[in-house]
Amino acid sequence: MFHGGIMVSRLKLISAALFLAAFMQPAQAEPPRAVVELFTSQGCSSCPPADAVLVELAREPDVVALSFPVNYWDYLGWKDTLAHKAFTERQKAYAHARGDRQVYTPQMIVNGTKPCIGSNRAQVEDSIKEVTASQPNLPLDVTIKEQNGVAKIAVSETAMADMRAADVWVLPVLRTRTVPIERGENRGRSVTYANVVRGLKRIGEWRGGSAEFEVPLEVARSGADGYVVLLQTSEHMKPGVILGAAKSPGLY
Known part of the structure; x- marks a missing residue:
């Protein structure tokens, strides 16, 4: 009986250790299939349906979905409370990189290369399928481990990794925000946003291999x-294809 009690205790300890190990693993076990960026505005009457689509995409575990509120609709009578000039500049830089100079809301960009109408869920899904047709996941495996007040970011190549250099960016993100809009085209509406970006911080450059x-x-x-x-x-200061991505705990 005594030995049986020791065995049960050991089994409990092993189970607890396995649970803790699983809990401490990175949030994403494998590279996501897509990064979807939505350029949106509280002053745009066509944007709330796209914001709702992004909320749905954010809940998919293999998609990194981000909201980038832009400021170029502020003149319509309502200043977007989440917008940032840097997000407008990012959207314009994408348009210059593609060469089409198409800047509009709601616009989604998939993996840094494929634009589509953000409110059209079918078109968004088709864009994701098109971008991932030759490779189901992003080519770089990115994991995050938080320890002693530091985020440790590990990057490793997958079998089909693109060997081009890439900038490493960290984006602070609000998990969700609901904003009552008092004036402008969306007056009287409350819009819920998911994974709202609050900044863009370049912390280094990946040049191949593990880093x-x-x-x-x-x-x-x-x-x-x-x-x-x-x-x-990036090329000539313009954003290009996204090779890897990871989300920290606390986000969709």
Whole structure:
């Protein structure tokens, strides 16, 4: 009976250890299939349906879905409370990189290369399928481990990794925000946003192979609920294809 009690205790300890190990694993066990960026505005009457689509996408475990509120509709009578000039500049840079110069809301960009109408869920899904047709997941495996107030970011190549160099970005993100809109085209509406980006911080450059990067958690979060790591190519200061991504705990 005594030995049986010891065995049961050991089994409990092993089970607890396995549970703890599983809990401490990175939030994403494998590279996501897509990063979807929504450029949206509280002053745009066509945007709330796209915001709802992004909320749905954010709940998919293999999609990194991000809201980038832009400021170029502020003149319509309502200043977007979440917008940032840097997000407008990012959207314009995408348009210059593609060469089509199409900047509109609601616009989604898939994996840094494929634009589509953000409110059209079928078109968004088709864009994701098109971008991932030759490779189901992003080519770089990015994991995050938080320890002693530091976010440790590990990058490793998968079998089909693109060997181009990539900038390493950390984006502070609010998990969700509901905003009552008092004026403008959406007057009287309350819109819920998911994974709202609050900044763009470049912390290094990946040049192939395995690599590690560190950033203080207070810098990564910057007062937000969590953060996203993106590895993205660039050419002549314009954003290109996204090679890897990971979400911290605390986000969809």
